Amino acid sequence: xxxxxxxxxxxxxxxxxxxxxxxxxxxxxxxxxxxxxxxxxxxxxxxxxxxxxxxxxxxxxxxxxxxxxxxxxxxxxxxxxxxxxxxxxxxxxxxxxxxxxxxxxxxxxxxxxxxxxxxxxxxxxxxxxxxxxxxxxxxxxxxxxxxxxxxxxxxxxxxxxxxxxxxxxxxxxxxxxxxxxxxxxxxxxxxxxxxxxxxxxxxxxxxxxxxxxxxxxxxxxxxxxxxxxxxxxxxxxxxxxxxxxxxxxxxxxxxxxxxxxxxxxxxxxxxxxxxxxxxxxxxxxxxxxxxxxxxxxxxxxxxxxxxxxxxxxxxxxxxxxxxxxxxxxxxxxxxxxxxxxxxxxxxxxxxxxxxxxxxxxxxxxxxxxxxxxxxxxxxxxxxxx
Numbered sequence: 001x002x003x004x005x006x007x008x009x010x011x012x013x014x015x016x017x018x019x020x021x022x023x024x025x026x027x028x029x030x031x032x033x034x035x036x037x038x039x040x041x042x043x044x045x046x047x048x049x050x051x052x053x054x055x056x057x058x059x060x061x062x063x064x065x066x067x068x069x070x071x072x073x074x075x076x077x078x079x080x081x082x083x084x085x086x087x088x089x090x091x092x093x094x095x096x097x098x099x100x101x102x103x104x105x106x107x108x109x110x111x112x113x114x115x116x117x118x119x120x121x122x123x124x125x126x127x128x129x130x131x132x133x134x135x136x137x138x139x140x141x142x143x144x145x146x147x148x149x150x151x152x153x154x155x156x157x158x159x160x161x162x163x164x165x166x167x168x169x170x171x172x173x174x175x176x177x178x179x180x181x182x183x184x185x186x187x188x189x190x191x192x193x194x195x196x197x198x199x200x201x202x203x204x205x206x207x208x209x210x211x212x213x214x215x216x217x218x219x220x221x222x223x224x225x226x227x228x229x230x231x232x233x234x235x236x237x238x239x240x241x242x243x244x245x246x247x248x249x250x251x252x253x254x255x256x257x258x259x260x261x262x263x264x265x266x267x268x269x270x271x272x273x274x275x276x277x278x279x280x281x282x283x284x285x286x287x288x289x290x291x292x293x294x295x296x297x298x299x300x301x302x303x304x305x306x307x308x309x310x311x312x313x314x315x316x317x318x319x320x321x322x323x324x325x326x327x328x329x330x331x332x333x334x335x336x337x338x339x340x341x342x343x344x345x346x347x348x349x350x351x352x353x354x355x356x357x358x359x360x361x362x363x364x365x366x367x368x369x370x371x372x373x374x375x376x377x378x379x380x381x382x383x384x385x
Contacts, residue, residue: 009037166354196273201229296343
């Protein structure tokens, strides 16, 4: 079987890094097309031996990309097309059908109640989404929460299958040597209490709330923000106004695997932290939270469907906190006062193993190729991965 994955971009982001991780574990030949931004994840995929094609799409209405994508699918002789992220799902489904490929699967990574991939939802976006969805064979939701949102949007429940995101647990295991080296490299004091935040620097992640909360913590604390985005300038100014700009470190986008790039990778940065704070009020899965748990970190979060779909005892060191600066300041102060914990991964992290996700996705592929439905009731999605 030959599969083509089409994704909007390959910069450092949760969906993009999840795609790379899946391809390392899928037992099928896969190529990748990125419509835009062949960034660090594209380089990582090529380092893994995956063929990556960049179409250089100029914008959402660059229709010239469609015939090129159709030719690419036909010339590749692909049996199945798998699309990721809104723009790629729309163009990829149309191109696959025009190219004669009927086995089309799409993964919905970032659907919230009020936003899609960090942008406000509109009637036009929803209408195009539903039109494109009907051109595929099935839609994969990364959590039962996303599956329920899709149903509310109007996607037929029988067309939805839950395949949770996955992680490589061993890669995130706490490493005291990496902790020391990463702190030295970043100029973080060895004895500092380091609050971590991981994700796109976008308004919806509410890192402004985290900076305001951090300003209320003692001066021996540091804030390590990992990610890039248009909000970085505003967050730097917020840190300056709060008088903590000297204690807030912007680490930029960091890949899941360093691949020889300068600077520490994401697992090393997790080892350097003492707690992860995730104030985003609307998430599709909460991958950063699960990765932090795999690193043995205590977590304070506002939204994480990955945890909400599991019993509380699966993640005893993860505590839900309202998206409020005062609440986060108190919660983080409590973690600091409690002192370091064992840094062992809880059951929640072990539950989301990437090999489980890859196996589940292969079942989706088999059903798509056989023209059958692999619908799993939404409430059972997490347990069947």
